[in-house]
Amino acid sequence: MDNAALKERILGLVPDAEYQENKQFLTFVIPPAKMHDLSLRLKSEPDMAFDYLFCLSGVDMVKFLEVVYHLESTTHKHQLVLKVRTDDRINGAVDTVCDIWRTAELHEREVYDLMGIRFNNHPDLRRFFLEEGWIGHPLRKDYVDEVNIVEL
Amino acid sequence: MKEVINLPVKNVEEEEYHINMGPQHPSTHGVLRLVVSLQGEIVKSLKPHCGYIHRGIEKMCEKDTYPQIIHLTDRMDYLSAHINNHAVCLLVEKALEVEVPERVKYIRTIIDELNRIASHQLWWCSFGMDMGGLTCYFYGLRDREKILDIFEESFGSRLLHSSYTPGGLMMDIHPDFQKNVKAFIKYFRKKIRDYDDLLTGNMIMQMRTKGVGLLSKEDAISYGVTGPSGRASGFSCDVRKHHPYGVYDKVDFREILGTKGDTFERYMMRMNEMHESMRIIEQLIDNIPAGDYSAKMKAVLKLPAGEYYQRVEASRGELGVYCISDGNKTPYRMKFRSPNFSNLSALDHISRGVKIADLVAIGGSLDYVIPDIDR
Numbered sequence: 304m305d306n307a308a309l310k311e312r313i314l315g316l317v318p319d320a321e322y323q324e325n326k327q328f329l330t331f332v333i334p335p336a337k338m339h340d341l342s343l344r345l346k347s348e349p350d351m352a353f354d355y356l357f358c359l360s361g362v363d364m365v366k367f368l369e370v371v372y373h374l375e376s377t378t379h380k381h382q383l384v385l386k387v388r389t390d391d392r393i394n395g396a397v398d399t400v401c402d403i404w405r406t407a408e409l410h411e412r413e414v415y416d417l418m419g420i421r422f423n424n425h426p427d428l429r430r431f432f433l434e435e436g437w438i439g440h441p442l443r444k445d446y447v448d449e450v451n452i453v454e455l
Numbered sequence: 456m457k458e459v460i461n462l463p464v465k466n467v468e469e470e471e472y473h474i475n476m477g478p479q480h481p482s483t484h485g486v487l488r489l490v491v492s493l494q495g496e497i498v499k500s501l502k503p504h505c506g507y508i509h510r511g512i513e514k515m516c517e518k519d520t521y522p523q524i525i526h527l528t529d530r531m532d533y534l535s536a537h538i539n540n541h542a543v544c545l546l547v548e549k550a551l552e553v554e555v556p557e558r559v560k561y562i563r564t565i566i567d568e569l570n571r572i573a574s575h576q577l578w579w580c581s582f583g584m585d586m587g588g589l590t591c592y593f594y595g596l597r598d599r600e601k602i603l604d605i606f607e608e609s610f611g612s613r614l615l616h617s618s619y620t621p622g623g624l625m626m627d628i629h630p631d632f633q634k635n636v637k638a639f640i641k642y643f644r645k646k647i648r649d650y651d652d653l654l655t656g657n658m659i660m661q662m663r664t665k666g667v668g669l670l671s672k673e674d675a676i677s678y679g680v681t682g683p684s685g686r687a688s689g690f691s692c693d694v695r696k697h698h699p700y701g702v703y704d705k706v707d708f709r710e711i712l713g714t715k716g717d718t719f720e721r722y723m724m725r726m727n728e729m730h731e732s733m734r735i736i737e738q739l740i741d742n743i744p745a746g747d748y749s750a751k752m753k754a755v756l757k758l759p760a761g762e763y764y765q766r767v768e769a770s771r772g773e774l775g776v777y778c779i780s781d782g783n784k785t786p787y788r789m790k791f792r793s794p795n796f797s798n799l800s801a802l803d804h805i806s807r808g809v810k811i812a813d814l815v816a817i818g819g820s821l822d823y824v825i826p827d828i829d830r
Binding site for chain 2: 325410434
């Protein structure tokens with residue numbers, strides 16, 4: 304499916320998705336409540352068949368925290384980027400997609416560890432790199448650590 | 456007469472217990488800890504514990520300029536250092552819309568493939584060693600030295616080169632580069648037969664790997680297992696084929712796909728890839744065009760505000776670089792999608808139900824480099 308058809312398809316499924324200009328990928332911001340249902344349909348419907356989640360990142364945009372999903376279909380070769388936002392910096396949470404794309408399990412643990420975004424229904428949400436009891440989430444822009452981060 | 460005491464015999468088969476494999480276990484090839492739940496000898500499940508070598512490279516990138524970031528990427532997957540450099544260079548060139556000279560593309564492709572062979576040689580060494588064949592280690596390292604010598608001659612260092620810069624190369628190749636590469640290919644074509652004689656055809660090795668650690672194609676895609684490990688399961692994931700960069704679109708090479716997805720196939724994928732890499736180098740080595748070794752670049756590189764993503768085929772799978780720029784000379788956010796990280800996520804699934812000794816073989820066939828997982 305080409306990007307124009309795909310864009311119409313996504314907007315048909317989630318009318319309040321926000322389209323973002325991006326040179327490389329077709330990009331949408333999805334309301335958090337609709338992300339899990341949309342993901343299920345993206346993977347299961349044969350004309351889209353997004354079966355390969357090749358990157359999952361957490362981003363701190365200061366005004367809000369964002370999870371970015373890079374998706375590809377191995378049959379149709381089309382790609383898509385979805386973003387989910389939360390503006391709660393303390394208890395911000397989005398739904399997990401690790402029941403749909405299994406690779407997300409570790410990626411989401413990494414995002415939780417370093418960016419502090421929680422994932423609802425994740426089977427084992429613990430810190431991945433840092434030890435339990437670490438204070439703060441290092442990839443956030445407001446993270447200050449005078450001991451472990453050496454300023455040059 | 457001594458009294459015989461009958462101790463109550465415990466049925467260990469029924470009891471589940473945990474052991475730590477690592478962080479200092481030789482088969483994890485680095486500091487990775489696997490907490491394995493066992494019932495007798497059978498693996499019930501395992502949980503990886505990472506972070507022993509986490510340096511926060513993504514956070515460091517936010518303070519560094521793009522040419523500086525290249526030096527950090529070497530330290531992720533140090534066995535495919537050149538290919539990691541290539542990813543960042545391509546990302547910057549794409550963002551600035553710089554056209555690099557043809558000569559640079561040819562040289563980069565050749566060096567990437569040499570790097571891939573060197574990486575697979577070291578994998579072969581350690582895989583043989585994991586299976587108990589220590590001789591493999593000496594054979595593999597002997598041949599890998601020849602490639603490192605070529606790198607040293609041209610770029611002055613053997614492991615972490617950082618010889619790619621945005622726009623081209625740090626320096627031109629040595630005048631003897633072509634001659635030495637051709638000599639190496641001739642040498643290695645002969646020596647790789649020894650590899651097959653020593654390990655591939657070995658009955659013990661085959662019995663320990665065939666049918667062990669199965670990963671289906673659907674699971675490989677779902678877990679994001681890429682590179683030779685993913686292709687062994689039949690997942691066509693070669694970035695060089697699907698999203699060509701360098702001069703991969705001009706050379707003829709096969710993307711070899713497996714069907715079974717067991718440990719032996721993952722082994723064979725890498726053996727076959729070494730042959731394919733040599734074929735790629737042979738097609739390019741005599742045709743390196745003359746010209747500059749770098750495009751004209753500004754002294755300070757500022758990427759236009761926006762998002763960029765670049766994929767390359769590292770020796771262990773797909774490496775992705777996701778960069779958000781706000782127009783400054785340092786990125787706003789840099790994320791590396793490292794192949795080993797995703798490959799590790801499948802380990803629990805693959806190794807359920809196998810014997811603990813097979814876990815070593817499976818781990819070897821997935822070919823971890825721990826600094827790439829931890830970053």
